[in-house]
Amino acid sequence: MPARPGNPPAVHRSHPAHGIPYLAPEWGLLFKAKAARPKDRADFGITLPLLSGTQRSTLADLLARVHPGHPWLAALRG
Template identity: 55%
Template structure:
C-alpha cells in the first residue's frame, strides 16, 4: 500500500444507486446495494438522507469491479485506517471494505464491501452458518438495481443500534412478511440473543 490518502474520512458525496448501476451496466459478476440505501430501494422511496452508498461484491471479483469503475482510486479500510491500493493490488484477506475515491472531484463516491460467498450462495459475514441462495436474498428494484433483502440488511444493522438503524427498523417492520420476520428473528437470536428487536418481532 502507498501513503495515507489526502482525503478526509468524511469527504463523502455519495452517488445515488442509479449512478452506480449505470456504471456497472453489463458486468456479469453478482453485486447488490446494501446498507440503508438497500432498504430504500425496497421501500421504493428515499426515506432519509444517506451519507454514503454501500454495495457488495464477491472478493474474487474485485478486479472486475475495479476495471468497471475506472476513474476511481481504491482504498482498503480496516481498523480505522484508510490506505490507498496500488493500481493492480488486491486487498489483503482481512480487508472487507474498499472506499472508492473520485480523484477529479476529491470525494468518496461509493463503499465496496467484499464478501466470501459464491455466485449461488450468500453468506452472512459475521456467522458463516447463516446463508441463503443468492437468487432468494438479492432483490431487484423497479429500476433494475439489485439490492440485499431487507431482513438481511436489518440483521447487519442489529449489531449497532444507531439512531438511523432504529429508524430503519421501525419503518421496515410493518412491511416485513411472516417469512421475513421469522428469518430475521432467527438470525438475531443467533447473533444477539438479548436484542430488544426480538420482543417487537415476537409480537407480530
C-alpha cells in the first residue's frame, strides 16, 4: 500500500504481509518523548534494541531538534 498523500514514507509504513498502515517507531517514540511518562520510558527501553542504525540516527536527530538535552539522546548515541 503506498503512503497517503502528505504522509512521507518515513512516517507512514505498511506491514508487508497485511498492508496495514502504522507509524514508524522512531516517530512514535519522538511523540512519546515529550512527556516521557513511565510507560513511554518503558516503550523506549523495549524498542531501542529493535531499531536499525538509520532509525536510531533519525530519532536522535529529531530529538536533538525538538527536545535538546533529552535523556534518551545518550542511549541513542551510545
